[in-house]
Amino acid sequence: MDFDERLDAFKRIRDRLVAEVGRAIVGQRETVDQMLATVFVGGHCLLVGVPGLAKTLMVRTLAAALDLSFKRIQFTPDLMPSDITGTDVVDQQPDGRRTFRFVRGPVFAHIVLADEINRAPPKTQAALLEAMQERQVTVGQETYPLPQPFFVIATQNPIEQEGTYPLPEAQLDRFLLAIHVAYPTAAEEERILMAPTGAADEEPVERVLDAGGLHALQQAVLAVPVSRYVVAYATKLIRATRPGDPTAPEVVREMVDWGAGPRAGQHLILAGKALAAMAGRAAVAADDIRAAAVPVLRHRVATNFAAEAAGLDAVAVIQRLLQEVPEPPVRRYAAVGAGAK
Numbered sequence: 001m002d003f004d005e006r007l008d009a010f011k012r013i014r015d016r017l018v019a020e021v022g023r024a025i026v027g028q029r030e031t032v033d034q035m036l037a038t039v040f041v042g043g044h045c046l047l048v049g050v051p052g053l054a055k056t057l058m059v060r061t062l063a064a065a066l067d068l069s070f071k072r073i074q075f076t077p078d079l080m081p082s083d084i085t086g087t088d089v090v091d092q093q094p095d096g097r098r099t100f101r102f103v104r105g106p107v108f109a110h111i112v113l114a115d116e117i118n119r120a121p122p123k124t125q126a127a128l129l130e131a132m133q134e135r136q137v138t139v140g141q142e143t144y145p146l147p148q149p150f151f152v153i154a155t156q157n158p159i160e161q162e163g164t165y166p167l168p169e170a171q172l173d174r175f176l177l178a179i180h181v182a183y184p185t186a187a188e189e190e191r192i193l194m195a196p197t198g199a200a201d202e203e204p205v206e207r208v209l210d211a212g213g214l215h216a217l218q219q220a221v222l223a224v225p226v227s228r229y230v231v232a233y234a235t236k237l238i239r240a241t242r243p244g245d246p247t248a249p250e251v252v253r254e255m256v257d258w259g260a261g262p263r264a265g266q267h268l269i270l271a272g273k274a275l276a277a278m279a280g281r282a283a284v285a286a287d288d289i290r291a292a293a294v295p296v297l298r299h300r301v302a303t304n305f306a307a308e309a310a311g312l313d314a315v316a317v318i319q320r321l322l323q324e325v326p327e328p329p330v331r332r333y334a335a336v337g338a339g340a341k
Contacts, residue, residue, distance in 0.1 A: 004282065006220040013217065013281045016042075016208045020065040024205065025058050026195070027188035028291040034179045034295055035062060035153070037274035039214070040221045042134055042290050043176030043267065044152040046117075046299065050159055053181045059113045061255075064205035066214055068110035077249045081127035102139060107131050110147050110211065114154035118164040125171060128152060133172045149214060169302075176267045177292075178299035218332065226272040226284040231269065232328040234289050238265040238327045241318075249324045255307035255317055260300040268296045286327055294318050297298050 013037060021032050031047070031213030035058070038045040047055050056072065073084060086105035091099050106112065107128070117125060131137055135146045154175070156167075172178075184192060209217070231326035239245045243252050252259065269294035272284040279288075294315055301314045310318075 006223075007277060007282060011191055011218055013209060013213075014278050016063055017062075020206055020208055021058065022059050023263075024061040025054055026060065026191045027184045028054070028181065030177055031181050032058065032062075033278065035059075036175055037271055037278060037292075038153075038176050038272045039066070039151060040148075040218055040277065041176065042149060042151075042218055042268040043270065044174060045177045045179055046064075046172070046175040047155045047179050047181055048158050049106045049181030050183075051157060053183070054300050055155050055181055056115065059111065061205055062109040065208045066111075067207045067210040068149070068214075070113070070210060071106035072113040072115055073111035074115050075117050075124070076218060077119060077121060079120045079124050081124050082139075084124065084127045085131075085139055088140060090218050102142065102144070105137075105171060106143070107137060108144075108146060109220060110149055111151050111153060113198070114152055116157060117154040117334070118156050120166055121165050122168065125165065125167060129171060132171075149218070149291070150200055170299075172299045173261065173263055175299060177271065177295040179295055180298075203297045218337060221273055221277045222270075224277050224282065226273065228332070229328060230272070230284050230286055230289060233286050234265055234268045234272070236325055236328060237289065237293060237321065238268065240321055241297060247325075249321065249326070251317060251320045255302045255303055255310065255312060257302045259302075260297055264296060269293055271296050290322055293322055 017036060018032055020027070022029075025032065035045060035047075039062070047059075051054060060070055060072075073079075082105065084105050084107050086103050086108070088100045089103050091101045092098055112131075114128065117128075131146060131150070135150050137144050137146060137149065158180075183189075236247065241252060241256065241264075242247050242248055243256045243259065246258075248256075248259075254323050268289060269284070272288035275288045275291055276282075276284045291295050297318050298314045301317060303312065303314050303317060307313070307317065
């Protein structure tokens, strides 16, 4: 199967996944697309939205459609790291000897939903760092690999901050996308209210893919070529978020404390590849970079008091940035990355 055929097959499977999730979720198409983009490049995402927007149902349905194991962890102030990773317990043997046995925690699943992740203290939040970056868990002197593929999808409530612990920048930077889950439209909300409620009424989710098939799709997405022209544009955008960079526009110099690092640029390219493949296109365009800019950068750009006084948040600054940072001049750029010629 050549690259174009793989891309066509990918688009068909993506459409089936969207349709399958749509059987359980009314609306939220942009959220579902961004979640799929995250999964297709092997990243993690942060869902930010008020309670009652079906975030948990959305993630559980996606896991079922992908035929992946799913575990939900409710983060609370008294949650301990061992409640996530697992712990060693002492077993009494018939001959009287005692041995240690590792009992795996809920992080040992393909898709882990970290519900209200900012409810737990930093010590517990940090238990996910090694899992998210190295796909492994270390307990005592032993290191245990996590199931592959492995994704963390975390949720946050943006309106209630009392008793919460904001995620440190080092952990926020490990999320490929920060996805804001919006309220449904009026028509969508009427459909939600007309639908029957209760677990007994939920239709079973049809399996669209499995772990092996997902791995093949991920390889197809990573093989989408990206030209040096697009890489140059992504680099300009990332560097322009840093107030100390000479290329930063005035809005960044005045209203941003610190900008995005190199990992943000890598994630911007990956998200661009996913969006291009999901649209059925064989190469990443500058439009894909612009479309991915807000979810990739909104949690990596820290605004200051001047921005707050002007009524601007990180999203508004990024949108201004997209308007003010031009694409690089057209030259003879060679393609880079897998599948490039």
